Amino acid sequence: MPSDDAQRAIPLVGAGIDRAAHHRRDPAWLDKAFASDNVRVLLMRDGLPLVEGAGPPATPQAIGAALPPGRPILWLGPQAGMLAPKATRLFLGETEKGSPVFALNLAGSFNLDASPIAGLGVFEDFRIAAGGMDAFDSGAAATARAIFEWHRRHGYCSVCGEQSRVEEAGWKRACPECGTEHFPRIDPVAIMLVVRGDRALLGRQAAWRPGFWSCLAGFVEPGETIEQAAAREVLEESGVRCTGAVKYLFCQPWPFPSSLMIGLIVEAASEDVTVDKTEIEDARWFSRQEIADMMAGRHPEAFGPMPVAIAHHVIMAWLDQG
Numbered sequence: 001m002p003s004d005d006a007q008r009a010i011p012l013v014g015a016g017i018d019r020a021a022h023h024r025r026d027p028a029w030l031d032k033a034f035a036s037d038n039v040r041v042l043l044m045r046d047g048l049p050l051v052e053g054a055g056p057p058a059t060p061q062a063i064g065a066a067l068p069p070g071r072p073i074l075w076l077g078p079q080a081g082m083l084a085p086k087a088t089r090l091f092l093g094e095t096e097k098g099s100p101v102f103a104l105n106l107a108g109s110f111n112l113d114a115s116p117i118a119g120l121g122v123f124e125d126f127r128i129a130a131g132g133m134d135a136f137d138s139g140a141a142a143t144a145r146a147i148f149e150w151h152r153r154h155g156y157c158s159v160c161g162e163q164s165r166v167e168e169a170g171w172k173r174a175c176p177e178c179g180t181e182h183f184p185r186i187d188p189v190a191i192m193l194v195v196r197g198d199r200a201l202l203g204r205q206a207a208w209r210p211g212f213w214s215c216l217a218g219f220v221e222p223g224e225t226i227e228q229a230a231a232r233e234v235l236e237e238s239g240v241r242c243t244g245a246v247k248y249l250f251c252q253p254w255p256f257p258s259s260l261m262i263g264l265i266v267e268a269a270s271e272d273v274t275v276d277k278t279e280i281e282d283a284r285w286f287s288r289q290e291i292a293d294m295m296a297g298r299h300p301e302a303f304g305p306m307p308v309a310i311a312h313h314v315i316m317a318w319l320d321q322g
């Protein structure tokens, strides 16, 4: 049966930008591009993107809570460079029309209300804002957040302990003492819907909003394949053994801080559940109809993940197959 999984629009998956990595090592070109009239600059402070709108930022939501409407990025022009001359500058690439695109990581002390752009935008919770962004905006913001979080956590050389410096337009850190080059890391996460016939296994963590259920997930460990990681996590968290049949659907950059979520459907060999309470609060099987009701908001006591999360799309892909 033909599948439209590859065409499914996954939030935070960017589009419409050429990373143009050959420019990263050309400081003169970067300076000129950053000052050009057609430059597009997004601002980020403490991992929060600057978005359009004068209203107060939304309060961060509990995991599993319905998110308020998102807002698009407030793109600035060449004047952005004057707001925070010392901010870390990241070259994101070029638009299809050739406009250079940058992100600036502002210090936590940056006072928006006292700045020349007061009243034009707000620093918004990332997950909430992303709901109002198109693929270009959300891909740019997700890339910027992941890179800036990496800089924040990797200021010192992991080989010799010396303070490292930012190079290559934000895409590298270099150690002046031992010469080691450091590059951004990605943490692969297997996130899977475990299925058996017409039923699927969902889990929930104690910290989540009551009634919220989602896919099981876990980091791929060194020495493992994605498929092995998926089967191990399912067994560890729920006690359910998998047959080894795994279908890859699609993936999603998830900059909290540096995950790549790998969406899978895996087949269970049995339905016996033994929950490891140190990992999750509960896991249980739901019928296809129950899950369809959860995703449509019709289930009396349970609901599923919001569209910003890849888990939502993994579940919808399985429902579509039915």
Ligand SMILES: [Zn+2]
Pocket: 157, 158, 159, 160, 161, 162, 175, 176, 177, 178, 179, 180
């Ligand atoms: Zn070093």
